[in-house]
Amino acid sequence: MKKSIVVLSLFVAALGVTSCEKKEKADVLTQEPVELQGNPKGLDVNAEAPVVDSQEELIKKAQSHPLTSLALSENHFDFKSVKKGEKVTHVYEVTNTGSNPLIISQVKPACGCTAPDYTKTPILPGQKGNITLQFDSSSFDGLQNKQAEIFANVEKAPITITFSANVIN
Secondary structure, eight states, X not given: OHHHHHHHHHHHHHHHHHTTSOOSOTTSOOOOOOOOOOOTTOOOXXXXXXXXXXXXXXXXXHTTSOOBOXXXXXXXXXXXXXXXXXXXXXXXXXXEOSSSOBOEEEEEESSTTEEEEEOOSOBOTTOEEEEEEEEEOTTOOEXXXXXXXXXXXXXXXXXXXXXXXXXXX
C-alpha cells in the first residue's frame, strides 16, 4: 500500500508539471502515460516511508518490559548565551533506582533543532546511563525553551527533560 502511495504521489507530481501546458480541449480528461525522466535527487522510489509510532504506541512499547524507576541528574539545563549557528550539547545522567533493568526505548525531542542520543543497552539496577541532547541554534534568536520526552519502562512515561538557551548574534 505504501508503494502505491509513493507511485501515486509521483504521478500526481508529474501530472501537476504537465498540467501547466495549454491544451486545446480543456474540458476533456485525457490520461496519457507519464514517464519520469531520471531521478535527480537519487531518491529510492521503492523505499517505504518510515513508520512513526504515536505517543500511545511509544508508551505501550516502553512499558512492555517490567517496570522500574529512574532518577535524573537534572530535568532542566540552561545553556545561558549561545552564539547563533553554534551547536551545543548537554548530557543528562540517568540512574536506575528500581529493581529491574531500565530500558530507554526512545528519546523524542519536540523540535527538529534538537538531536538526541541515549544509552541503548539496558541499564542495570543501581547503574547509570546518559541522555544527550544537541541543540542547533542556527534558526533561532533570543530566549529558547526546548524539551524532549523520554520513553522508558517506568510507570509515568514519558518523562520530560528541558533546556533553555539565549541565542545571540
